[in-house]
Amino acid sequence: MMDVRRILASRIVDPVLWKIVKRYPVFDRLSEWRQRQWDTAAALEARQARALGALLGHALARVPYYAERVPGLTPEGAAAAPGDSLARFPVLEKRDLILHADSLTCEMDRGSYWNLTGGSTGEPVRFRQDVVYQTHALATTMLFYEWAGVPHGASHIKLWGAPRDLGSGRVARRRRLADWLFNRITLDAFDMSEQTMRRYAETIARSRPACLEGYADALYELAVRVERHGLPMSVPGAIVSSAGTLLPHMRERIESAFGTEVFDRYGTREVGNVAAECDRHEGLHVLGETTIVEVVDEDGRAVSEGEEGEILVTNLHNYTMPLIRYRIGDRAVRGADRCSCGRPYPLLERVVGRSESCVRRRDGGVVLSEFFIHVIGVEYNDGSIGRFQVVQEALDRITVVIVPSEGAGERALAREDEIRARIQQMVGDCEISFVLADHIDPTPTGKHMYVVNKMEERE
Ligand SMILES: [Zn+2]
Known part of the structure; x- marks a missing residue:
């Protein structure tokens, strides 16, 4: 066969x-x-x-x-x-x-x-x-x-x-x-x-x-x-x-x-x-x-x-x-x-x-950075999201930092609810807040990190 x-x-x-x-x-x-x-x-x-x-x-x-x-x-x-x-x-x-x-x-x-x-x-x-x-x-x-x-x-x-x-x-x-x-x-x-x-x-x-x-x-x-x-x-x-x-x-x-x-x-x-x-x-x-x-x-x-x-x-x-x-x-x-x-x-x-962190799930599983790149960067992005970073503060708490592209301002948050629902679908029950920023600091080697996991830093 x-x-x-x-x-x-x-x-x-x-x-x-x-x-x-x-x-x-x-x-x-x-x-x-x-x-x-x-x-x-x-x-x-x-x-x-x-x-x-x-x-x-x-x-x-x-x-x-x-x-x-x-x-x-x-x-x-x-x-x-x-x-x-x-x-x-x-x-x-x-x-x-x-x-x-x-x-x-x-x-x-x-x-x-x-x-x-x-x-x-x-x-x-x-x-x-x-x-x-x-x-x-x-x-x-x-x-x-x-x-x-x-x-x-x-x-x-x-x-x-x-x-x-x-x-x-x-x-x-x-x-x-x-x-x-x-x-x-x-x-x-x-x-x-x-x-x-x-x-x-x-x-x-x-x-x-x-x-x-x-x-x-x-x-x-x-x-x-x-x-x-x-x-x-x-x-x-x-x-x-x-x-x-x-x-x-x-x-x-x-x-x-x-x-x-x-x-x-x-x-x-x-x-x-x-x-x-x-x-x-x-x-x-x-x-x-x-x-x-x-x-x-x-x-x-x-x-x-x-x-x-x-x-x-x-x-x-x-x-x-x-x-x-x-x-x-x-x-x-x-x-x-x-x-x-x-x-x-x-x-x-x-x-x-890049070497990225993952978002950790409560059941021991993970959500890879590729998922966020796809959902936030491409699928729900009409061009108004310039950069973004997903920060996992705790197993049940995530912050999504968004830098709008030039002139987009608050429009970058227009699809916040849809993005939140998609992330919750993958990560499980968690609180997700969105923050607008004018820049995101790169790593010491000058790379952009899509996912930062604060729980790993504390380990
Ligand atoms: Zn060879």
Whole structure:
């Protein structure tokens, strides 16, 4: 039965969706990269230089934002010396995406759509993506599964935030059908009560998936319960940690609880999956076919191997809204240029992202920061909520601090009651107060914290 589902997913459902319904050449990219990942570094560099030259040329010729900010550089000049030209582009900040969305956009016949993220600086950002970008992003994700040893279409459990009603209605039925067709089970990572976590553990042990994927903190919290209660567990394949910061103690705990290897991955909504581990675990390979990552110091200069710096991302394919030298808000330790596997893609030793607290439930369960990012930052945010922070004062007391976006003022609290009801639904019975503020202090390392747990500070 398992194999029939895998064959159905990989040979029929996926190809029909991407080749016939959507007509995205996802599989062409994938088979191209399967070959190219064993190219020499020189071949990769040549290919990258061509793609980067074309992107910079396009940005200077057709995207007003860049044309204004990189004076003296012509599209032809950028195409002739892409590496040096890239260094002349200013760092693109999240704020620029908010302030200059229009002049960063280029109208093209590429089937584009708006996307939204909470993002690690705590400010929701809207950005435009197109079908060419999406095709590359989908192929990247497929290649990263292969690096983790997960065959295409293999059984997959995803511990992920399900926006709403996973349990009932038409949306839920469609989701269940999609899960069946793609040989996948989705477990709601927003619902992590003690009882549901036990149920998740049972589902995983019973289905023995080829891949268990989730947010780093969701996998970790589940691993803690599996070990604490001695729950039977079996994941015959790999674990993919695909969002959030996977700290060394978390990796250790997850590997021991589930008895298999963890493959860390790094990506964000703005630029898709950027880097992933191969089976050597020497760091995360930046897939140079789609993305150029710079790790820089405060002055914008590249750091050396083993040093930490800010991540700047350049996506090579999203011409509709080119993100060039985009400061994503995460930091990384630059890794070696080569890995013992032989792939030419340079490594990030590790990503130093946010490390968040959870809100604790009375029953011993947790509510992850991703839930609040989704509900307050995206679902109930019409743009009037600039930043926010959820502070758990006690098991039954939560304060939500909201910084309105420019000019929004009290409007930022318009959906207070709905947000309160959603939080109570997840956290259980608790008192929730809302406070407006003009700023929220970052952590000593300059990060924004979505969740602060005052009970942990007292422990
Ligand atoms: Zn490798």
